[in-house]
Amino acid sequence: MHASRVRALLSALLFSSLVSGSLYAQALPDAPSQQKTHSALQGHIIDTNGAPVADAYVTLVNAKGANDQVIHSAADGTFLFNNLDPATVRLTVTAAGMETFISPEIRLDAGETGHIPEIILPIAPANTEISVVATQEQVAQAQLNAALHQRALGVLPNFYSSYIWDAAPLNFRQKSWLAFRSTTDPAEFAVIAIIAGVEQKRGTFKDYGDGAEGYGKRFGAAYADVVVSRFFGSAVFPSIFRQDPRYFYMGSGSVRHRALYAMSTAFIQKGNSGHFQPAYSRILGSVVAGAVSNLYRPDNNRGAGLIFRNVGIGIGGHAVVSLVREFVLRKVTSGIPDYEQGKPVAEITVAPPAKK
Incomplete structure (x- = not known):
């Protein structure tokens, strides 16, 4: 050197x-x-x-x-x-x-x-x-590009975990690109395939039938739910309400404090201002996904109940996934720079000039 x-x-x-x-x-x-x-x-x-x-x-x-x-x-x-x-x-x-x-x-x-x-x-x-x-948008783009290389166990996308506590906020284009990349990742299709298989085995949405045709309908409907929910809940509504769709890893503090924080993100999320707000974007995204699913779900399953089902799954699923993000994924995810450690224990302060 x-x-x-x-x-x-x-x-x-x-x-x-x-x-x-x-x-x-x-x-x-x-x-x-x-x-x-x-x-x-x-x-x-x-x-x-x-x-x-x-x-x-x-x-x-x-x-x-x-x-x-x-x-x-x-x-x-x-x-x-x-x-x-x-x-x-x-x-x-x-x-x-x-x-x-x-x-x-x-x-x-x-x-x-x-x-x-x-x-x-x-x-x-x-x-x-x-x-x-280097504007704030460029800083956000650089951080987003780095996040798109984050994979748990080298395979599963961990794009929505931010290990920079005060990451620069994303604009609509960046939020949309993140939603597109996550929903078109091969691992996403594998997860949807498992969900469709479990639904078929349990007889969920019976009017879809059995066999390859029934499995295909369940797969398509489950994937449509994810795409609509992700696009509206992680791109459209976050841009309208100026909120960030990512999970911000805490990493410091007691286990209890971190667990409560992780579960609370099912109901709150960061705004572009850096302050936490009610999770309007995420919940409305689940509502829209539930409403749209009435267009392709079996007649016997349509109605307000389908919307509440989507919202309930969205909130409960987010709480569980957030716990995994907080306590598990950081240890098994590749592509995270060493300096990205979550919420700092102490704020960084610039040294004032020495007194003369």
Whole structure:
């Protein structure tokens, strides 16, 4: 490994450890009337030779969905964001011919001027495309692309588990793509095949009959239920209500606390703001799926009861699956970066400047 690459790696490790592992005491305001409500964030960008990087694009991405801010580094490589609202943010730094830098999450408190560790940008390989600005949508897309490689036991898709607690919210296109990928995955068809087999063995929906024809009808109906519920409950309604269809892995706390959290996600889900809300999207998705299923289920099974059946299965099934996501899937899922560990035990705080 070249010395420049080693230096860049050590810088990244130092940045991560200083940002995520240190909490600093903040000075008390002189008087309540002088208390500041806005924050600032500043830093310094250099290359692997120690020279300042001028005119780098520095993007501040708010994890809660607020507008992104973009500035350029000065001739000496410094940058400063002023008048920031207290929030959890990320920094993305890009410059022509240099590799892109993305920071861990940074917490800004009211009245704080945060100084982040020195950022070192290594030279990018010749075939690397340089993205000038990494917006919140691009961050969400990168996280989604990574999630689409998550498979339990190397086979079963685990696309809807987010191991980044404050993941960037998805837009309608991204939610729709996630729903499409999950419902067209070969493993999904295998699960539907098992469900149809169990229904046939138990004689569920008897008017479908037996044999290959009855099995085919059960398979088609079960798959239609999944597609309609997934599309409306995980794409359409989440976009209308600005909610996130994913399960956010907690990973920290007592077993009881994590279990209660997992089961509660049958009734609540995260909004794009990062706060939990009633699960309008998921429940309405089950209602729509139940209503639509009246078009293809046997006449004897149609009616309001079919809708309540879908809603009940949706809520109960989600609670069970969430428990599995919280306690089992993280251990057997491939494709999860080591830094994705769920809800942090302590919030990350940027170090305030030292008193002189």
